[in-house]
Amino acid sequence: MNRANASSGHDDTVDAEFNVFSDAEIVAMETALAAARQGVRGANPLVGAVIIDADGTVLAIGHHRGAGTPHAEADVINRLLGTGVKRDLSAATIVVTLEPCNHQGRTGPCTQAILDAGLGNVVYAVDDPHTPAAGGADKLRMEGINVRSGLMARQAQDMNRQWFVAVREGRPFVTARLAQTVDSRIAAADGSSQWITSSQSRQDSHTLRGRVDAIVVGTGTILADNPRLTARAADGTESPHQPLRVVMGMREVDAGAAARHQGGPGFVQLHTHDPAEVLAELHRRGVGHLMIEGGSKINAAFLAAGLVDELIVYLAPTLLGTGMPALNDLGITTLDQAQQWEWDGTTTGPVERLGPDLKLTLMPAKVPAPATPAEGL
Amino acid sequence: MNRANASSGHDDTVDAEFNVFSDAEIVAMETALAAARQGVRGANPLVGAVIIDADGTVLAIGHHRGAGTPHAEADVINRLLGTGVKRDLSAATIVVTLEPCNHQGRTGPCTQAILDAGLGNVVYAVDDPHTPAAGGADKLRMEGINVRSGLMARQAQDMNRQWFVAVREGRPFVTARLAQTVDSRIAAADGSSQWITSSQSRQDSHTLRGRVDAIVVGTGTILADNPRLTARAADGTESPHQPLRVVMGMREVDAGAAARHQGGPGFVQLHTHDPAEVLAELHRRGVGHLMIEGGSKINAAFLAAGLVDELIVYLAPTLLGTGMPALNDLGITTLDQAQQWEWDGTTTGPVERLGPDLKLTLMPAKVPAPATPAEGL
Numbered sequence: 048m049n050r051a052n053a054s055s056g057h058d059d060t061v062d063a064e065f066n067v068f069s070d071a072e073i074v075a076m077e078t079a080l081a082a083a084r085q086g087v088r089g090a091n092p093l094v095g096a097v098i099i100d101a102d103g104t105v106l107a108i109g110h111h112r113g114a115g116t117p118h119a120e121a122d123v124i125n126r127l128l129g130t131g132v133k134r135d136l137s138a139a140t141i142v143v144t145l146e147p148c149n150h151q152g153r154t155g156p157c158t159q160a161i162l163d164a165g166l167g168n169v170v171y172a173v174d175d176p177h178t179p180a181a182g183g184a185d186k187l188r189m190e191g192i193n194v195r196s197g198l199m200a201r202q203a204q205d206m207n208r209q210w211f212v213a214v215r216e217g218r219p220f221v222t223a224r225l226a227q228t229v230d231s232r233i234a235a236a237d238g239s240s241q242w243i244t245s246s247q248s249r250q251d252s253h254t255l256r257g258r259v260d261a262i263v264v265g266t267g268t269i270l271a272d273n274p275r276l277t278a279r280a281a282d283g284t285e286s287p288h289q290p291l292r293v294v295m296g297m298r299e300v301d302a303g304a305a306a307r308h309q310g311g312p313g314f315v316q317l318h319t320h321d322p323a324e325v326l327a328e329l330h331r332r333g334v335g336h337l338m339i340e341g342g343s344k345i346n347a348a349f350l351a352a353g354l355v356d357e358l359i360v361y362l363a364p365t366l367l368g369t370g371m372p373a374l375n376d377l378g379i380t381t382l383d384q385a386q387q388w389e390w391d392g393t394t395t396g397p398v399e400r401l402g403p404d405l406k407l408t409l410m411p412a413k414v415p416a417p418a419t420p421a422e423g424l
Numbered sequence: 425m426n427r428a429n430a431s432s433g434h435d436d437t438v439d440a441e442f443n444v445f446s447d448a449e450i451v452a453m454e455t456a457l458a459a460a461r462q463g464v465r466g467a468n469p470l471v472g473a474v475i476i477d478a479d480g481t482v483l484a485i486g487h488h489r490g491a492g493t494p495h496a497e498a499d500v501i502n503r504l505l506g507t508g509v510k511r512d513l514s515a516a517t518i519v520v521t522l523e524p525c526n527h528q529g530r531t532g533p534c535t536q537a538i539l540d541a542g543l544g545n546v547v548y549a550v551d552d553p554h555t556p557a558a559g560g561a562d563k564l565r566m567e568g569i570n571v572r573s574g575l576m577a578r579q580a581q582d583m584n585r586q587w588f589v590a591v592r593e594g595r596p597f598v599t600a601r602l603a604q605t606v607d608s609r610i611a612a613a614d615g616s617s618q619w620i621t622s623s624q625s626r627q628d629s630h631t632l633r634g635r636v637d638a639i640v641v642g643t644g645t646i647l648a649d650n651p652r653l654t655a656r657a658a659d660g661t662e663s664p665h666q667p668l669r670v671v672m673g674m675r676e677v678d679a680g681a682a683a684r685h686q687g688g689p690g691f692v693q694l695h696t697h698d699p700a701e702v703l704a705e706l707h708r709r710g711v712g713h714l715m716i717e718g719g720s721k722i723n724a725a726f727l728a729a730g731l732v733d734e735l736i737v738y739l740a741p742t743l744l745g746t747g748m749p750a751l752n753d754l755g756i757t758t759l760d761q762a763q764q765w766e767w768d769g770t771t772t773g774p775v776e777r778l779g780p781d782l783k784l785t786l787m788p789a790k791v792p793a794p795a796t797p798a799e800g801l
Contacts, residue, residue, distance in 0.1 A: 228762065229737060229786070230751045231608035239759035347745055360606060364786055366763040368724055368754030374607045377745030382616035385605065386743040389780065398775050398782065403766065405775065405784070409606070409741055 068198045071103025072170050075142040076199045080172075082110040083119070083144050083206060084393050088357050089258060090220055090335025092207040093393060094119035094145045098127055098166070101138040113258060114335060115288070120147050120157035124164045140168035144203040146175040146196065149183040158186045168193045172203035176214050209356035209410055218326040219337040221354055222259065223346055224252060226361040227373040233343065234371040238271065246281075247402035248361040253278050255359070257286035260312075260334040263325060265345040266296030269304055276306045276314075276340075285310065291334060293317060295325050295345065322349045343375045350386065351377040353411075358388060360407040387412035445575045448480025449547050452519040453576045457549075459487040460496065460521050460583060461770050465734050466635060467597055467712025469584040470770060471496040471522045475504055475543070478515040490635060491712060492665070497524050497534035501541045517545035521580040523552040523573065526560040535563045546571045549580030553591050586733035586787055595703040596714040598731055599636065600723055601629060603738040604750040610718065611748040615648065623658075624779035625738040630655050632736070634663035637711040638689075640702060642722040643673030646681055653683045653691075653717075662687065668711060670694060672702050672722065699726045720752045727763065728754045730788075735765060737784040764789035 068076075075097040083095030095110040096119040109123025117125065120143055128134060147157035147169065161169060169192055175181045184194050204211060213220045226244040227233050234240035242249060256262055256278035268274065278286035289311025294300050300307065300316050307314045315332075317325050329337055339349050349355050379385060390397030392408035399406040445453075452474040460472030472487040473496040486500025494502065497520055505511060524534035524546065538546060546569055552558045561571050581588060590597045603621040604610050611617035619626060633639055633655035645651065655663035666688025671677050677684065677693050684691045692709075694702050706714055716726050726732050756762060767774030769785035776783040 229608070229735075229765070229784070230749065231606070235756060235759040235762065237758045241759070243759070243762075350743060351745070358606075362784075364765040364767055364789070366727060366751065366754060366756075366765065367759075368728070368751045368756050370756075372607065372749070374743065374745050377743060379612060379743075379745050379747075381614045382612040382618070382620070382744075385612065385620075388606070388741040388743065390741055390777075390782070400767075405767070407606070407782070412741070 068170065068195070069103065071099055072140065072142055072198060074103075075099050075105065075140075076144070076170070076172060078105070078108060079110075079119075079142050079144050080199065080202055080206065082108050083203075086111050086393055087113040087258065088210070088220065088222070088391075088393065090114040090260060091118075092145055092210040094143065096120050096123040096141055096143040098123055098136070098139055098141050106139065114260075115153050117154055118148065118157050118160075119143060119145075121154060121160045124160055124166075128164060134165075136165045137167040139166055140170055141166050142170045142198075144172045144199075144206070146171050146173065146181070147183040147187065148175055148177075149181065149186045150177075156183070158183045158190075161187060161192065162190055166192070169195070170198055171196050172198055173200045176211060205413065208413065213356055218323075218330050218354070219260070219334045220356050221326070221337050221339065221349060222255070222357040222359060223339040223349060223355045224255065224359045224361070225341070225346065225373045226252070226363075228363050228365045228367050230366050230368065231373045232367040232370040233341065233373045235367050236369045238371070240272075240371075243365070244361045244363045245402035245404045248363075248404045248406065250281050251401055251406060252361070253280070253286065255338055256290055257288050259290050259336040259338040261291035261293050261329055261332075261336075262338045262340050263293040263295055263329075263345065264340045265342055266294055266298040266300060266316075267344065268340070268342050269294055269300050269306060270298070271342075273305050275309050277309045277311065290338070291315065291329075291332070293325070293329065293337075295319060295322075320348065322352045322354050326354060341373075343372060347374045347377055350374065356410065357391065358409040360409070361401065362405045362407055364403055364405075389413070445547065445572070446480065448476055449517065449519055449575060451480075452476050452482065452517075453521070453547070453549060455482065455485060456487075456496075456519050456521050457576065457579055457583065459485050460580075463488050463770055464490040464635065465587070465597065465599070465768075465770065467491040467637060468495075469522060469587040471520065473497050473500040473518055473520040475500055475513070475516055475518050483516065491637075492530050494531055495525065495534050495537075496520060496522075498531060498537045501537055501543075505541060511542075513542045514544040516543055517547055518543050519547045519575075521549045521576075521583070523548050523550065523558070524560040524564065525552060525554075526558065526563045527554075533560070535560045535567075538564060538569065539567055544570060547575055548573050549575055550577045553588060582790065585790065590733060595700075595707050595731070596637070596711045597733050598703070598714050598716065598726060599632065599734040599736060600716040600726060600732045601632065601736045601738070602718070602723065602750045603629070603740075605740050605742045605744050607743050607745065608750045609744040609747040610720065610750045612744050613746045615748070617649075617748075620742070621738045621740045622779035622781045625740075625781045625783065627658050628778055628783060629738070630657070630663065632715055633667050634665050636667050636713040636715040638668035638670050638706055638709075638713075639715045639717050640670040640672055640706075640722065641717045642719055643671055643675040643677060644721065645717070645719050646671055646677050646683060647675070648719075650682050652686050654686050654688065667715070668692065668706075668709070670702070670706065670714075672696060672699075697725065699729045699731050703731060718750075720749060724751045724754055727751065733787065734768065735786040737786070738778065739782045739784055741780055741782075766790070 079095035107127035276292040388409040391410040456472035484504035653669040765786040768787040
């Protein structure tokens, strides 16, 4: 039975006149959305994909696992076909949560993967707003593929809403990382801070460093800790992928600072206190995912500017009472102005145990839809 | 097969010469310990109990659910016998994590329940140190019951270690409760604090109030919020069990303060800043479980004195940046002195979702065993 999605009970922005989705496609999209949430946030959005045959049987489920790994479409096609297997998929449909990209990035364009697999039908949720990657649907239609879109567009958009914001604003996706006590201290009164959190948390932090394109700290952190700012394994060896090491602030970083003398994509000091300027410059340099590593002033500056898309809190089961707070002034004076977040977390959920610590993951709370104007106005 | 526990691989303080436990008893004690952890902390310890028959078959599993509810022994006997059922249990064994009490409290003595049930054998883990309740084993032996103890004593002791501390120190068991943002603020810069946490968290807090014997706040909280300090249901009706309402501090609480004019066990102001004095006085008044509800100074005073046995943190997914911190000075100046806690939580684990909030439960970390003196000294 085919039915217009508008009548399916799903609350979607669908042009029902042109886009009619089968029950199997609706179920497949729900599966694809769930699969997408198994990924990791960053330069790329969470994307899931499902291939169903003509009678609606699920043939394969795939998802994207973060920048540098296959896109969801390639993942699901690989799972179904392996390497080199041939199969007639002209009557099959790939159901994917984002418009297939038409862009040669670190991986090939998904449009080509779909054409190579011989898939005859594409259903996707939401258009890709990312200029270099957009146009996938048109490309596929030109090649004779049956393409429909808009199924569960709202859910797909919502799942990646901060990624859409970052793309729209032309800036990197920003992850902030706090490593704090239960009472939100990142150093004791005498400045001692090594280590607030467990070795497992610190190793997780290095895993994140190995996933992002750049990390930024303030000059105060450089002066206090002289960090290398590299991604390292537990045994101290450097990870294959290293982030750009960025310091923001006016005080000139010493020529001997450790962060200046590491391998990988290099070191840059940006002489500004303005997070927006940092993001604009890093976007210009091709940074898709930035991680903020503090200290308090840098954390607070990005948060106060509304420029954090993901907040990761390593929470040690300890108390200090006094010492350096994880944050400082966010420009908030009364409770009504409090920043609203919500627990997020994809692969492992919003709370993960890392040795003695908890890892909490948050994203900015959804802004409530504007009130409907009074009738008659 | 009977075997001495010392050879079972369990690391226990057992007098193997006198106390020999069967495999079935060992397994039953493990089950009893797990059942105990389904309870709630407070004036009474966590206790679990299992009844096994002569061939080791488990007949029933029970546990204590908190002050005012049946003890684990009564619970497991009720589960097995219901009301009024007769059954020959002379060859059966009740395996319990704490010495059966010999005390008429809010519930009858467990020794009598065991005798009434006709149980012929008792195995327990650890002696009851609580003077009015102790002596249960002797009483049972006098009545001809076969009583053995010490099986998994270390685990049973460890599970309730803060309760043992409170009993030894002759003071109430103390729960501290923080309701804070991720950055550990309990009010914004202008003092606004209603409400930092969700209605679900606040309701949970009322459930706790309905379980403890007393709650304490500082005079500052009375002045700032004029709270009633009663346990109330979501619809505002008062819970059947109300705590004693305690204010500590020197500033005289106004005659019209709401906390003075509620039902239940009453109101008391203690003119001291010393948590130990508060606990001594409340112990004298028969308070077995005290909850500290702040503000920062009171929280910090009890924590700094090492007089908190359980810490509950309602964590709202919000940020304030500045404002009143949940804690202040704990007398800690450097990271090595940080208070070490560990995630606890019995019924629901250390992390619970309460609407948009997380509820985190902690207990003081186990103090490492003192280093073994060097050989030959």
